[in-house]
Amino acid sequence: MTVDLRKDFVTYAKSLNKASEDPNIRTAIGRAVTSYRETVAETLERFPHTPALALEVQEIKRQSIANLDQLLEQAMASVERNKGKAFYAKDHETALELALSIIGTGKTVVKGKSMLGEELHLREYLEEKGNEVWETDLGEFILQLRKERPMHILSPSIHVPREQVAEVFSKFFGKEVPPDIAEEVKVVREFMREKYFTADVGISGANVVAADTGAMVIIENEGNVRLATGAPPVHIVMVGIEKLVPTFQDAMKVAEVTWRYAQYGVPGYVNIVSGPSKTGDIEKVTTYGAHGPKEFYVIFVDNGRSDMAKDEKFSQALHCLRCGGCMYECPVFQVTAGHFGHIYMGGIGTIWTAFVSGGMEKAAPLIHSCLRCGRCVERCPMSIEVPAMVGELRKRVIYGE
Amino acid sequence: MVEGMKMPAVLDILSDNIIKYGNPLALKGPQVAAWAKGLDLPVKGDLLFYTGGEYQLLPFIDTLVKTITHIDTGSKAFSMMMGVRKVINKTGINAEKIYASVLAKDKDRYNSICFKAAKVLQGLGYEFCYSGNEELYSGALLYELGYMEDMKDYVQKVAGVIKESGAKTIVCLSPHAAEVFKFVYPKLVEGFDLEIRTFVELVWERRDKLAKSQTTGAVVIHDSCRLARELGIHQELRDILESVGVEVKEAPQNREWTSCCGGPIKMLFPELSHVIGSRRVDELKASGTDHILTSCPYCLSALEGGLAKNDPAIVEDLIELLYRGVKA
Numbered sequence: 269m270t271v272d273l274r275k276d277f278v279t280y281a282k283s284l285n286k287a288s289e290d291p292n293i294r295t296a297i298g299r300a301v302t303s304y305r306e307t308v309a310e311t312l313e314r315f316p317h318t319p320a321l322a323l324e325v326q327e328i329k330r331q332s333i334a335n336l337d338q339l340l341e342q343a344m345a346s347v348e349r350n351k352g353k354a355f356y357a358k359d360h361e362t363a364l365e366l367a368l369s370i371i372g373t374g375k376t377v378v379k380g381k382s383m384l385g386e387e388l389h390l391r392e393y394l395e396e397k398g399n400e401v402w403e404t405d406l407g408e409f410i411l412q413l414r415k416e417r418p419m420h421i422l423s424p425s426i427h428v429p430r431e432q433v434a435e436v437f438s439k440f441f442g443k444e445v446p447p448d449i450a451e452e453v454k455v456v457r458e459f460m461r462e463k464y465f466t467a468d469v470g471i472s473g474a475n476v477v478a479a480d481t482g483a484m485v486i487i488e489n490e491g492n493v494r495l496a497t498g499a500p501p502v503h504i505v506m507v508g509i510e511k512l513v514p515t516f517q518d519a520m521k522v523a524e525v526t527w528r529y530a531q532y533g534v535p536g537y538v539n540i541v542s543g544p545s546k547t548g549d550i551e552k553v554t555t556y557g558a559h560g561p562k563e564f565y566v567i568f569v570d571n572g573r574s575d576m577a578k579d580e581k582f583s584q585a586l587h588c589l590r591c592g593g594c595m596y597e598c599p600v601f602q603v604t605a606g607h608f609g610h611i612y613m614g615g616i617g618t619i620w621t622a623f624v625s626g627g628m629e630k631a632a633p634l635i636h637s638c639l640r641c642g643r644c645v646e647r648c649p650m651s652i653e654v655p656a657m658v659g660e661l662r663k664r665v666i667y668g669e
Numbered sequence: 670m671v672e673g674m675k676m677p678a679v680l681d682i683l684s685d686n687i688i689k690y691g692n693p694l695a696l697k698g699p700q701v702a703a704w705a706k707g708l709d710l711p712v713k714g715d716l717l718f719y720t721g722g723e724y725q726l727l728p729f730i731d732t733l734v735k736t737i738t739h740i741d742t743g744s745k746a747f748s749m750m751m752g753v754r755k756v757i758n759k760t761g762i763n764a765e766k767i768y769a770s771v772l773a774k775d776k777d778r779y780n781s782i783c784f785k786a787a788k789v790l791q792g793l794g795y796e797f798c799y800s801g802n803e804e805l806y807s808g809a810l811l812y813e814l815g816y817m818e819d820m821k822d823y824v825q826k827v828a829g830v831i832k833e834s835g836a837k838t839i840v841c842l843s844p845h846a847a848e849v850f851k852f853v854y855p856k857l858v859e860g861f862d863l864e865i866r867t868f869v870e871l872v873w874e875r876r877d878k879l880a881k882s883q884t885t886g887a888v889v890i891h892d893s894c895r896l897a898r899e900l901g902i903h904q905e906l907r908d909i910l911e912s913v914g915v916e917v918k919e920a921p922q923n924r925e926w927t928s929c930c931g932g933p934i935k936m937l938f939p940e941l942s943h944v945i946g947s948r949r950v951d952e953l954k955a956s957g958t959d960h961i962l963t964s965c966p967y968c969l970s971a972l973e974g975g976l977a978k979n980d981p982a983i984v985e986d987l988i989e990l991l992y993r994g995v996k997a
């Protein structure tokens with residue numbers, strides 16, 4: 269079968285054009301780019317060992333991706349040893365079904381920001397199955413209310429100015445919320461607190477997973493992940509298998525490089541979760557669910573990742589830390605934000621689209637809007653050769669592979 | 670599994686033209702080589718002067734986009750992607766009509782760039798040959814757009830013409846040509862071991878022979894992505910300008926951090942390409958001068974296109990600036 273993508277190109281071009289005329293995107297990204305560059309320059313100066321550490325992490329990632337099967341096995345065993353339950357989901361459907369089998373229906377779920385969640389359309393799926401699901405990350409919450417998709421992997425609502433936030437909040441909370449950022453943050457804080465402590469399940473992703481210990485490392489600033497994964501009686505981690513590294517020490521290195529290039533400077537919180545909450549304080553009898561969750565589940569999601577790992581032209585794309593740095597430096601992203609993407613954004617996003625979230629049909633127009641200018645490679649702590657991969661994908665588009 | 674994808678027609682047109690006519694817009698050999706008339710360049714020699722027809726085709730790219738917009742009153746992007754085949758059949762990219770509609774002043778300007786480059790190099794004492802009507806486009810776009818299988822055949826033809834010249838070294842005006850000759854050709858053509866240089870490098874080596882420039886005021890350099898990142902050439906431009914006594918102001922995003930002119934996506938996403946071009950122009954002007962200098966045909970065209978109407982800023986190629994010194 270031949271698919272005609274010409275209409276898709278037209279629709280896509282129109283969406284890019286529209287985005288490039290959007291003054292909100294223009295102002296917001298303009299500000300974000302300046303602040304990104306300043307923060308990163310400043311923190312790299314403050315922590316000058318970072319570039320060398322990034323090189324070390326490149327090697328850790330390379331070896332991990334080459335040994336994914338083994339790391340996965342080890343990590344699953346570690347999670348089980350810690351009295352958690354570990355699952356492997358080969359594809360999208362399995363991942364969702366596994367999550368549903370743990371959660372069931374009629375539950376309240378609080379969720380941290382996760383690109384994998386976006387990839388799986390997790391919230392929409394759980395809602396459809398009769399659950400109440402809340403995005404606890406402020407940016408994601410704004411988008412949940414606006415029924416929009418993220419425009420940046422780290423600052424999902426980068427394109428929404430405070431006035432529009434006030435508008436959507438006033439409507440949702442049924443009271444006047446002024447276009448004042450502090451006030452806006454406050455109303456959400458009050459609302460979410462109640463959700464954390466009444467929720468049945470907390471879901472998070474993880475930035476890196478140590479196979480030896482089964483430790484899930486989650487970097488954040490808001491403190492929402494801390495609450496969402498600590499307060500409810502059940503914690504589910506859904507994480508892509510590319511996040512696996514051999515040891516806890518490796519995981520710390522990956523985490524530090526991630527947050528440095530992700531403009532955290534020093535992140536407010538680094539959560540490390542390896543199993544359910546437990547205590548042995550009464551007669552040394554281990555009892556689960558002390559203050560934190562009684563049940564701990566990890567779903568390792570493949571969904572195209574192992575195919576990518578086996579393709580030598582693309583395995584490097586799995587090294588991506590999702591720091592978002594490349595997007596700020598991308599001339600196309602700078603004027604169109606997440607419109608240059610489908611779930612995953614920017615140049616690296618086109619590769620991920622092709623392999624894990626949409627396939628070649630969705631990826632083709634994106635692939636052709638990349639300038640192949642190479643500035644992302646300059647920025648990328650993992651030096652991912654996105655332009656070369658885009659070239660290879662273009663070739664596959666032309667000759668059908 | 671999807672077996673094939675029907676892609677915007679413009680991709681096929683560009684690749685077909687390259688494969689069949691040796692030029693993305695099917696310009697004819699004599700059109701491409703017209704600039705060299707009167708220079709009497711030999712066809713054989715140690716150093717081959719290579720234009721690839723790239724500066725020469727610049728005025729036609731815009732005209733192509735414009736012509737199609739004119740015929741189909743819908744959006745540019747729409748017609749480029751859907752209707753282009755029909756449009757081409759009606760008007761023909763090669764048809765005199767399109768060529769005739771190109772502004773004479775644009776045609777003259779871009780055509781003369783090759784002439785000026787040759788004069789600058791001759792002024793520095795370089796002797797070189799040129800393949801004239803036989804010269805073929807490097808195929809950089811085939812490589813860019815993913816036509817790698819076609820590229821494999823095509824490069825053999827190009828390499829054949831180059832071999833005819835007997836040259837050991839190629840000097841490329843366009844960094845895109847230099848990039849493919851340097852990194853792609855050796856993988857596809859057996860025994861392709863020519864030394865690949867750019868115009869900038871040759872000038873740089875003999876920069877102390879350059880006459881002082883009469884250009885007044887400072888310039889800002891727009892580093893071409895390919896030149897700065899793939900070929901690692903950026904300090905050379907600054908050295909050359911210093912030698913001719915022209916002050917350089919720096920844009921915040923320069924050298925290996927240079928920001929793309931938007932040119933590469935012009936054929937598929939013309940509007941977006943334009944926005945990116947004008948953003949880059951603004952960035953460059955933030956350096957404090959309105960005189961923008963680059964060293965790549967596509968940057969030249971994209972930045973020129975990114976100028977707002979009545980913007981007094983000047984966009985020119987290093988070749989143009991240096992040539993003013995030659996004449997003096």
Ligand code: SF4
Nearest residue numbers: 588589591592594648
């Ligand atoms: S590709 Fe590189 S710069 Fe971009 S998000 Fe991934 S790690 Fe960061």
